[in-house]
Amino acid sequence: xxxxxxxxxxxxxxxxxxxxxxxxxxxxxxxxxxxxxxxxxxxxxxxxxxxxxxxxxxxxxxxxxxxxxxxxxxxxxxxxxxxxxxxxxxxxxxxxxxxxxxxxxxxxxxxxxxxxxxxxxxxxxxxxxxxxxxxxxxxxxxxxxxxxxxxxxxxxxxxxxxxxxxxxxxxxxxxxxxxxxxxxxxxxxxxxxxxxxxxxxxxxxxxxxxxxxxxxxxxxxxxxxxxxxxxxxxxxxxxxxxxxxxxxxxxxxxxxxxxxxxxxxxxxx
Amino acid sequence: xxxxxxxxxxxxxxxxxxxxxxxxxxxxxxxxxxxxxxxxxxxxxxxxxxxxxxxxxxxxxxxxxxxxxxxxxxxxxxxxxxxxxxxxxxxxxxxxxxxxxxxxxxxxxxxxxxxxxxxxxxxxxxxxxxxxxxxxxxxxxxxxxxxxxxxxxxxxxxxxxxxxxxxxxxxxxxxxxxxxxxxxxxxxxxxxxxxxxxxxxxxxxxxxxxxxxxxxxxxxxxxxxxxxxxxxxxxxxxxxxxxxxxxx
Numbered sequence: 362x363x364x365x366x367x368x369x370x371x372x373x374x375x376x377x378x379x380x381x382x383x384x385x386x387x388x389x390x391x392x393x394x395x396x397x398x399x400x401x402x403x404x405x406x407x408x409x410x411x412x413x414x415x416x417x418x419x420x421x422x423x424x425x426x427x428x429x430x431x432x433x434x435x436x437x438x439x440x441x442x443x444x445x446x447x448x449x450x451x452x453x454x455x456x457x458x459x460x461x462x463x464x465x466x467x468x469x470x471x472x473x474x475x476x477x478x479x480x481x482x483x484x485x486x487x488x489x490x491x492x493x494x495x496x497x498x499x500x501x502x503x504x505x506x507x508x509x510x511x512x513x514x515x516x517x518x519x520x521x522x523x524x525x526x527x528x529x530x531x532x533x534x535x536x537x538x539x540x541x542x543x544x545x546x547x548x549x550x551x552x553x554x555x556x557x558x559x560x561x562x563x564x565x566x567x568x569x570x571x572x573x574x575x576x577x578x579x580x581x582x583x584x585x586x587x588x589x590x591x592x593x594x595x596x597x598x599x600x601x602x603x604x605x606x607x608x609x610x611x612x613x614x615x616x617x618x619x620x621x622x623x624x625x626x627x628x629x630x
Numbered sequence: 631x632x633x634x635x636x637x638x639x640x641x642x643x644x645x646x647x648x649x650x651x652x653x654x655x656x657x658x659x660x661x662x663x664x665x666x667x668x669x670x671x672x673x674x675x676x677x678x679x680x681x682x683x684x685x686x687x688x689x690x691x692x693x694x695x696x697x698x699x700x701x702x703x704x705x706x707x708x709x710x711x712x713x714x715x716x717x718x719x720x721x722x723x724x725x726x727x728x729x730x731x732x733x734x735x736x737x738x739x740x741x742x743x744x745x746x747x748x749x750x751x752x753x754x755x756x757x758x759x760x761x762x763x764x765x766x767x768x769x770x771x772x773x774x775x776x777x778x779x780x781x782x783x784x785x786x787x788x789x790x791x792x793x794x795x796x797x798x799x800x801x802x803x804x805x806x807x808x809x810x811x812x813x814x815x816x817x818x819x820x821x822x823x824x825x826x827x828x829x830x831x832x833x834x835x836x837x838x839x840x841x842x843x844x845x846x847x848x849x850x851x852x853x854x855x856x857x858x859x860x861x862x863x864x865x866x867x868x869x870x871x872x873x874x875x876x877x878x
Contacts, residue, residue: 552837587799611846
């Protein structure tokens with residue numbers, strides 16, 4: 362029951378640069394940080410990429426970086442708040458590359474605000490972007506993947522909300538726990554179409570946002586991580602690549618924590 | 631995901647998932663020391679594989695084998711604990727299980743993996759390394775049986791993996807489990823052969839509509855061992871076609 366066009370496990374040498382040859386991947390929020398890291402890994406694995414985001418200049422930069430490394434990518438502006446723009450991104454992928462085989466739903470925001478000061482508008486913006494946006498992206502890709510006889514969806518969730526809490530991120534944590542909950546029902550609905558959907562929960566990853574915290578704060582974070590270092594965006598990319606490939610054809614509705622063991626200790630180390 | 635120049639130990643390599651993992655590691659460039667109480671399968675008759683026919687619960691034999699596996703190649707990068715038994719019929723609800731059966735299932739499925747790990751980890755500390763333990767969805771939920779000793783051993787394996795991940799992380803030794811659902815292996819084939827309706831029921835209960843293959847488990851195992859999973863430790867990767875998502 363391996364979806365057509367996806368190499369069954371065992372027939373490909375595990376890994377290797379051609380894992381996504383001939384595949385088209387739509388990656389949301391791909392202009393920077395983890396999304397951009399995923400784009401670079403997927404391009405190196407042979408996929409044609411449709412990158413979305415709100416910042417066109419940063420998007421074009423990401424496209425140039427992929428092209429400079431020999432990959433194929435285009436950028437199309439999309440805002441997760443705007444369902445039509447998400448649908449348009451899928452339509453662009455169909456026009457330019459003939460469809461979508463892989464969705465990586467990565468776009469999201471994490472503005473910190475304590476519950477005491479949180480407004481309904483703060484709550485709604487984070488929920489609309491992260492959680493309702495996930496629903497938009499999954500729904501928009503569904504008919505295209507169904508028509509192709511299968512597909513792979515990967516949601517970029519977080520350890521925050523699913524496994525741990527973080528002061529100031531109650532709304533964000535709720536959306537990430539919500540994404541995992543959404544995924545489990547989606548997995549059951551999509552399985553008959555040969556579409557798998559899984560999540561990744563990154564821990565502390567070295568992104569532009571995190572670098573802003575400063576060296577002392579980062580050193581303190583590294584002390585709390587059993588592997589004693591931060592993760593790299595490419596390491597989220599590598600996990601997404603596995604889930605997006607034929608190697609994971611029997612995995613659906615699962616979430617892989619990629620955190621260097623940070624959530625393992627019983628108490629903060 | 632390349633394994634060239636790496637060296638692995640795989641227990642339970644005499645058949646099923648362990649055999650598939652050992653063969654895939656060799657195909658991907660690794661050398662493998664394979665352990666099993668069963669005789670060597672023809673598939674592992676190749677120069678990159680050293681086959682040691684032994685009982686994994688024999689602590690001295692395991693310690694000696696691990697030491698020699700390291701010595702032969704001057705390094706040890708990976709350990710896969712795939713040895714395990716599911717004793718359908720004898721391993722039942724704990725109320726109905728003979729204490730000797732309980733002890734033996736725990737010895738083979740859990741304590742042997744502990745012994746392989748404790749002998750191997752000090753040898754992996756020079757260059758870092760990774761362990762993968764083949765547990766089961768039964769270790770996260772309940773087994774279909776009941777098969778309580780099996781279930782408790784697999785839950786123990788999952789907990790052991792997390793303990794290793796936490797304490798050995800600073801030495802760049804990672805530890806994860808793969809938790810397979812219904813996989814068609816020699817362990818379960820006789821059961822399905824005797825009861826085809828049971829097989830059909832399992833297929834129908836699996837959202838992706840098929841039983842798993844040893845290849846599915848091996849692919850997940852190789853991913854977790856590989857450098858592609860370099861920031862992943864202490865996780866349990868369920869490979870079950872969506873089986874445990876749905877209420878039965």
